[in-house]
Structure formats: C-alpha cells, structure tokens
Amino acid sequence: MAIKVLAFGQISDIxxxxxxxxxxxxxxxxxxxxxxxxxxxxxxLNYVISVNKKIVLQNTSLKDNDVVALLPPFxxx
Amino acid sequence: xxxxxxHSRYQRQISLKEFGEQGQQKLQQAKVLVVGAGGLGCPxxxxxxxxxxxxxxxxxxxxxxxxxxxxxxxxxxxxxxxPKVEVAAKRLIALNPDTKFQTYNVRITNANxxxxxxxxxxxxxxxxxxxxxxxxxxxxxxxxxxLVYGAVLRFEGQVAVFNLEDKLSNIKTNYRDLFxxxxxFSLSCSxxxxxxxxxxxxxxxxxxxxxxxxxGIGKPLINKLLTFNTLNNSxxxxxxxxxxxNTVYPKTKESFKEFNYEQSCFTSVTEISKEEFDNSxxxxxxxxxDVREVDELPIVNDFKHLKLPLSRLKVExxxxxxxxxxxxxxxxxxxxxxAVNVLRGHLSTDKVFSLKGGIAEYFLADSFK
Numbered sequence: 408m409a410i411k412v413l414a415f416g417q418i419s420d421i422x423x424x425x426x427x428x429x430x431x432x433x434x435x436x437x438x439x440x441x442x443x444x445x446x447x448x449x450x451x452l453n454y455v456i457s458v459n460k461k462i463v464l465q466n467t468s469l470k471d472n473d474v475v476a477l478l479p480p481f482x483x484x
Numbered sequence: 485x486x487x488x489x490x491h492s493r494y495q496r497q498i499s500l501k502e503f504g505e506q507g508q509q510k511l512q513q514a515k516v517l518v519v520g521a522g523g524l525g526c527p528x529x530x531x532x533x534x535x536x537x538x539x540x541x542x543x544x545x546x547x548x549x550x551x552x553x554x555x556x557x558x559x560x561x562x563x564x565x566x567p568k569v570e571v572a573a574k575r576l577i578a579l580n581p582d583t584k585f586q587t588y589n590v591r592i593t594n595a596n597x598x599x600x601x602x603x604x605x606x607x608x609x610x611x612x613x614x615x616x617x618x619x620x621x622x623x624x625x626x627x628x629x630x631l632v633y634g635a636v637l638r639f640e641g642q643v644a645v646f647n648l649e650d651k652l653s654n655i656k657t658n659y660r661d662l663f664x665x666x667x668x669f670s671l672s673c674s675x676x677x678x679x680x681x682x683x684x685x686x687x688x689x690x691x692x693x694x695x696x697x698x699x700g701i702g703k704p705l706i707n708k709l710l711t712f713n714t715l716n717n718s719x720x721x722x723x724x725x726x727x728x729x730n731t732v733y734p735k736t737k738e739s740f741k742e743f744n745y746e747q748s749c750f751t752s753v754t755e756i757s758k759e760e761f762d763n764s765x766x767x768x769x770x771x772x773x774d775v776r777e778v779d780e781l782p783i784v785n786d787f788k789h790l791k792l793p794l795s796r797l798k799v800e801x802x803x804x805x806x807x808x809x810x811x812x813x814x815x816x817x818x819x820x821x822x823a824v825n826v827l828r829g830h831l832s833t834d835k836v837f838s839l840k841g842g843i844a845e846y847f848l849a850d851s852f853k
Binding site: 413452455465479484 | 520522523524525609610611612613614617634635636637638640641642661662663664667676678683709711713716720721722723724725727728729
C-alpha cells in the first residue's frame with residue numbers, strides 16, 4: 408500500500424526531492440498532516456493538492472497507488 | 485489577404501491547412517491585451533506581433549532595469565531607465581508595422597482594469613505579483629474575457645487558459661478555482677531567482693495558447709494547468725474543476741473597484757518619493773528597514789538601516805521597537821508595500837511607509853544627477 412507524492416516548485420526544495428512515497432493514507436488531510444510533521448518548513452507555504460492529476464481543494468479520500476501532486480502558486484513573470 | 489506583401493509575411497502559417505487564410509484574418513481582427521512587458525510579456529508580444537495580431541495592448545508601469553535584461557529580450561542595455569511600454573512598442577512596430585499598439589504606462593489597478601480590458605478579446609497575464617494576477621483574473625471573469633495565464637519561478641513554469649468554456653462539458657474555470665485566495669507568503673523571482681529561458685518558454689506557450697484560442701485550432705489548455713520543469717524536462721498537467729471554495733471574489737463591477745487587492749490597492753499615502761526619503765534621512769527618529777533577501781544588489785551602505793528580509797519580517801515583526809516613523813524599502817517597491825501592510829497590521833500604526841520604485845530606482849536617479 409503506497410501513495411506516490413510529486414512535489415513542484417519550492418516544495419521539492421523543502422522535501423529535497425521531487426518524488427516520494429507514503430504508506431497508506433486515509434485522505435488528503437491526513438497526508439497534509441503527515442507531510443507537515445515530516446517537513447516543518449512546509450507549514451509556511453501555500454499549496455494545492457491534486458489526486459491523479461485532478462485538483463482537489465477539499466479533503467479527498469485516497470486509495471492505494473494514487474498519485475498526489477503538491478503544487479504551490481507561482482507569481483513570477 | 486490584401487496584398488502579396490502581407491501574404492508573403494504570413495505565408496508559413498497560412499500554408500498550414502488548419503490555419504489558412506481564415507486563421508490569418510482572425511488574427512488580423514483580434515485585439516489582445518498583454519499585462520506586464522517583462523519576462524513572460526516579451527516573448528508573448530514578439531510572437532503575437534510577428535504572427536500578425538491586429539491590435540495589441542501593452543500595460544506596464546516599470547522602466548527597464550539592468551537585472552531585467554537576462555530574460556526580457558525585447559530590451560537592450562541602452563534602454564535601462566526607459567519605460568518598458570515605450571521601448572517595447574518601438575521594437576514591435578519595427579518587427580511588424582501591420583500591428584497596431586495601444587500602450588498603458590501605468591500600474592493596472594482595480595480603478596482602471598475594467599476600462600482597460602473591456603475592448604480587448606483576450607488577455608495575457610504576464611504580471612509578476614499575486615495581487616495583479618487576482619485582479620486581472622477577477623476583471624476577466626467579470627467582463628467574460630479569456631485569460632491566458634503564465635507564471636514562473638526558478639526553473640519551473642505554469643501555463644493555463646482561464647475563463648473559457650469547454651464546449652463539451654460547458655465548464656469554465658479560473659485562477660480562483662485553482663488557488664481561491666492569494667497566499668500570505670510567497671517568493672518573487674527577485675527573491676528566488678529564475679533562469680532566463682523559463683519565462684521565454686512559458687511566455688511563448690502563452691502566445692501559442694492565445695493563437696489557438698483566436699484561430700480556433702487545436703485544444704487550448706481549458707480547465708487545465710500545465711507545468712514545465714526545465715531541469716528534468718518534465719511536463720505535468722492538472723485538471724481544474726469548478727470549486728465550491730471559489731467564493732472570495734468581487735461579483736459586480738462596483739465591488740471589484742472596492743475589492744482589496746493588497747499592493748495594487750495601496751494609495752500614495754503608503755508610498756514616499758525619493759525626495760521625501762532623502763528628507764527623512766536627516767531626521768533622527770526614523771527606522772529604515774531593508775526587506776530584501778540577503779545578497780540582493782545593490783548593497784546599501786549610504787545610511788544606517790536594519791536588514792530584515794520580508795520572509796523573516798512576517799514572523800519577527802515584534803523585534804522592531806517603536807519609532808516615530810518606519811520606512812521600508814526593497815528593490816522595486818513591491819515587497820516593501822507588503823512589508824508596510826504587515827507592519828501596519830501588527831504594530832497598529834499608520835506611520836510605516838514604502839520607498840516608491842525601490843532602492844534600485846533611487847540609486848539610478850542619483851547616478852543621473
């Protein structure tokens with residue numbers, strides 16, 4: 408049972424990698440909490456989550472082999 | 485096509501069967517507004533002009549800075565200090581005299597945005613800060629204009645087409661369906677850096693999406709956000725859906741004009757001029773704070789000041805002791821406006837001011853004396 412997590416932008420710096428795996432997570436909120444616990448630097452950052460490429464702004468249940476992406480907003484131009 | 489000359493200018497695209505004479509006519513009739521003539525705006529403007537878009541509006545209140553030239557390829561070293569819209573229009577007219585230009589050498593705000601955008605068919609967001617991005621998004625939603633969004637940071641970029649209905653699903657999404665509200669904390673390119681080619685690629689993709697939307701070819705990035713990472717050459721796309729959390733936006737033109745877009749809504753009262761800044765240097769009870777990240781240039785040695793980058797200021801504001809007045813500065817005057825907001829909020833005082841135009845412009849004015 409695993410969930411693949413892809414990191415974008417500054418998040419990949421904080422995680423020191425652009426891809427990692429997490430063991431079974433009930434939903435995106437649990438995943439957010441777990442990531443924040445392991446990477447406190449992430450708490451100051453705003454980001455949205457996608458599950459299997461679909462942006463989900465509200466808590467969403469996760470299942471085995473889901474691919475979750477963490478996307479921060481960019482403002483540069 | 486009216487003449488052989490015109491035909492031969494656009495021959496390579498007219499010969500594309502999906503595009504043809506019809507596509508060229510659509511471009512000729514199109515009116516596109518490009519917000520920001522910076523890293524994203526430059527390549528977008530160049531390709532749209534080269535392709536023969538009929539009318540292009542350019543809005544930007546900045547002057548060319550030396551640090552722009554690494555990525556803003558419309559400008560040359562000689563242009564430093566000159567208004568971007570003027571230089572850009574001159575170069576673009578030389579590129580294609582068929583295209584008409586409308587320049588706005590002002591900051592786009594909620595006071596002027598609706599008037600500015602209403603006569604254009606499509607808007608390209610090449611701005612460099614969140615308040616402008618939300619403002620332009622909301623204005624396009626209110627006026628029902630398609631918005632081609634692009635943004636960059638470090639080695640990555642994002643591109644999307646907002647506020648355009650997918651013909652199959654009848655679904656139309658915008659920036660607030662992706663990020664409902666502006667983040668409290670974020671890094672700009674001057675803080676985090678950006679590889680020059682990144683806005684070049686993303687700005688060119690924005691021009692591509694605009695050409696597709698105008699001529700009706702291909703599948704534009706409707707209800708999708710595409711990201712590109714130049715370091716590992718990876719593309720990734722996200723599906724955007726209408727969000728129930730997309731509620732915090734002005735619903736009418738009147739409320740748009742009163743909506744607080746932070747930096748863009750600051751009035752001149754929060755900003756001080758170079759002259760006022762010079763006068764304040766002579767006063768004793770004024771605290772000067774440099775809110776740039778460490779290592780940013782130019783280095784300031786000319787007067788006593790505190791170095792407290794905006795990212796730290798947001799958590800360490802309570803380390804600042806009471807002064808008669810506080811004056812904050814950064815490179816361009818944008819982060820310092822955020823700092824004013826933070827300090828005014830936390831210290832419950834309105835005696836905090838930002839150096840208009842930033843320290844780069846301040847020193848530039850000095851060097852011309």
